[in-house]
Amino acid sequence: MSADLTDLANRRPVLVASDYDGVLARLRDVPGEAVLEDWAPDLLRRLAGAEGVTVALVSGRGVDDLRTTSGLGEPFRFVGSHGAEYDDGLDPAVAAERDLLVDAVQPLVDAVPGARLEVKPAAVAVHVRTVADRPAAAALLERAAAAAGPHHTAKPGKDVLEIAVTDADKGTAVLRLAEQLGADGVVYLGDDVTDEDAFTALADRPGALTVKVGDGDTAARVRVADLDGVRDLLEELAAALGG
Numbered sequence: 724m725s726a727d728l729t730d731l732a733n734r735r736p737v738l739v740a741s742d743y744d745g746v747l748a749r750l751r752d753v754p755g756e757a758v759l760e761d762w763a764p765d766l767l768r769r770l771a772g773a774e775g776v777t778v779a780l781v782s783g784r785g786v787d788d789l790r791t792t793s794g795l796g797e798p799f800r801f802v803g804s805h806g807a808e809y810d811d812g813l814d815p816a817v818a819a820e821r822d823l824l825v826d827a828v829q830p831l832v833d834a835v836p837g838a839r840l841e842v843k844p845a846a847v848a849v850h851v852r853t854v855a856d857r858p859a860a861a862a863l864l865e866r867a868a869a870a871a872g873p874h875h876t877a878k879p880g881k882d883v884l885e886i887a888v889t890d891a892d893k894g895t896a897v898l899r900l901a902e903q904l905g906a907d908g909v910v911y912l913g914d915d916v917t918d919e920d921a922f923t924a925l926a927d928r929p930g931a932l933t934v935k936v937g938d939g940d941t942a943a944r945v946r947v948a949d950l951d952g953v954r955d956l957l958e959e960l961a962a963a964l965g966g
């Protein structure tokens with residue numbers, strides 16, 4: 724990986740994009756309690772302060788939720804709802820379509836004790852982390868997936884099934900942001916299935932470093948074991964980029 728960091732040090736502009744939950748914040752039962760790791764705010768600000776470097780959070784969360792839960796604001800960029808929502812706004816037709824989806828899925832969730840429906844700007848998320856009856860949890864996720872229309876995109880995650888009302892993904896989002904910035908170097912970190920779209924989109928791009936956090940098959944170039952590994956990698960990256 725040190726060759727990747729040396730290569731990135733010589734490129735500008737550089738986009739450093741990271742997934743949020745499971746990468747910069749530990750997974751918790753209650754999504755609102757998944758705050759940044761202690762080391763993350765200062766380290767992310769160091770990176771964002773390096774010349775020609777933009778730091779973006781790319782999440783399944785809505786942008787407002789991502790700002791509130793992370794506690795971050797300027798100069799960071801935010802991409803929410805798995806790439807369907809940017810920090811410059813959301814199409815009203817997308818919100819209307821989301822409301823129809825809520826009407827279809829809410830009764831399914833209400834029928835399973837411990838399950839929760841999270842309503843996001845361009846998606847709903849069926850959460851089953853706190854469902855004690857695991858077969859009921861699995862059955863709920865299947866029923867919710869079946870309720871999705873052909874124009875929706877179902878995205879399984881960790882104890883969650885997201886149903887998005889657009890076909891945007893983190894891959895198209897990170898490429899769009901990189902293009903907007905004219906980025907010559909791109910770093911992307913992620914831990915979940917939806918991050919694979921970003922790893923794949925960047926696979927053949929010169930100056931791209933993709934990092935998988937934790938176990939599981941991946942298209943990422945390198946892997947770190949956990950959030951402490953994320954911290955160590957971002958420390959090295961900040962030093963290489965002069966932050």
Ligand SMILES: O=P(O)(O)OC[C@H]1O[C@H](O[C@H]2O[C@H](CO)[C@@H](O)[C@H](O)[C@H]2O)[C@H](O)[C@@H](O)[C@@H]1O
Pocket residue numbers: 742743744745749750751752753754755757781782783784785841848850852880881882883885915917
């Ligand atoms: O793309 P990410 O930043 O990884 O966001 C993915 C989903 O993260 C949140 O759910 C996950 O984290 C929760 C808090 O730790 C946890 O309770 C849940 O089981 C996880 O699936 C968030 O609530 C979703 O909106 C995001 O899409």
